[in-house]
Amino acid sequence: MTAKKKTTIILFSGDYDKAMAAFIIANGAAAYDHEVTIFSTFWGLNAFRKDQHVPVKKGFLEKMFAKMMPRGADNMGLSNMNFAGMGPKMIKHVMKKHNAMPLPDLVEMAQEQGVKLVACTMTMDLLGLQKEELIDGLEYAGVAAYLADAEEGNVNLFI
Amino acid sequence: MTAKKKTTIILFSGDYDKAMAAFIIANGAAAYDHEVTIFSTFWGLNAFRKDQHVPVKKGFLEKMFAKMMPRGADNMGLSNMNFAGMGPKMIKHVMKKHNAMPLPDLVEMAQEQGVKLVACTMTMDLLGLQKEELIDGLEYAGVAAYLADAEEGNVNLFI
């Protein structure tokens, strides 16, 4: 068998640390020549938001969601020991000290390595997120596309 | 190879949004003719509780668990932005607006599509949940049955 190995990750979580884990595994797998997909759904979509405000038309609830959710990878909280935002600062501080890549750089590196980044269109619809609000270079698809990737996969994870 | 593809999901989480993701993937996989199993354990069992009180004999701690845990899919909280129950209301509101299926309907659809729903007997024992308190049409099994399904699986997820 000469087919490439496949790693397919659902990024559901909107936590900084879990998204880091997802992108570290994805970048590792890409370096080992896997075909890698990150399918971002629900709160995981926040990792793909632009960090500046994008003026788009929205209903009231969609505006509230947009306001309450973190804008982009750099503004996400921790799954553990968040301490009202102190946790992420500490983590970023030790990461800098140890020369570890912050999340926005991990996302960029994934794109450079050809990791396929997919935004779940059902979630975008539900939370009222529009393409203009997300970073460039994403694909847009639903659960059928995820399954097509995952069913041939070697490493399938839900994060 | 003509065998059916297999999707096997452990539903550990008791969060409304994570259970939704599990059932959306399961229903998608069933539509693509996978053999699908949702093995529900720990807090994930709450998605299978009946929403009315069922009078059964229980010890003190088991009664406390029963009281503290949400009764059925419709009463579960969110993993994120729960805001003391406001989050689930908002999500249900946007879901209705976008004609997305609420969780109880997703569970019903899974049953209609032949998704195998398994309740973890070890957890039932631990939390004092009895068959009478759970919805109809479940199978009852332990980790050995899960492994037998998962080890032949194409898509294995822990949610």
Added chain:
Amino acid sequence: MTAKKKTTIILFSGDYDKAMAAFIIANGAAAYDHEVTIFSTFWGLNAFRKDQHVPVKKGFLEKMFAKMMPRGADNMGLSNMNFAGMGPKMIKHVMKKHNAMPLPDLVEMAQEQGVKLVACTMTMDLLGLQKEELIDGLEYAGVAAYLADAEEGNVNLFI
């Protein structure tokens, strides 16, 4: 095919209940003759901490992390219904009543059954955890080693 089945679990979570699930699955898979690896990263490493204080040299932030994180499997909180520590007590109480194994015993059993326990060196570096602070019998590796195990795996989970 005569090769052994492989189960590879990433333990990311530092929750008592999620770690229990990871070790119950791992021990089950080992009993069914799988080759099993638990790759422990981020908060999951807390399950491998010794429960007594180990005097090692650390920087200020690393000391803070060490203080704030639970020391060992027995001191971890629940992912759900933690109630400031009351939840874990209740769970341990019902577990004792039902003769279920507490987490430290599950970890020991995994070691006896030959489950490979790996501590993520990147996380150790980041959180300032040193080998002296972790239980004996661990291997130390990074994401490359995880992928090498997982890409041949039958059951891959992220917990």
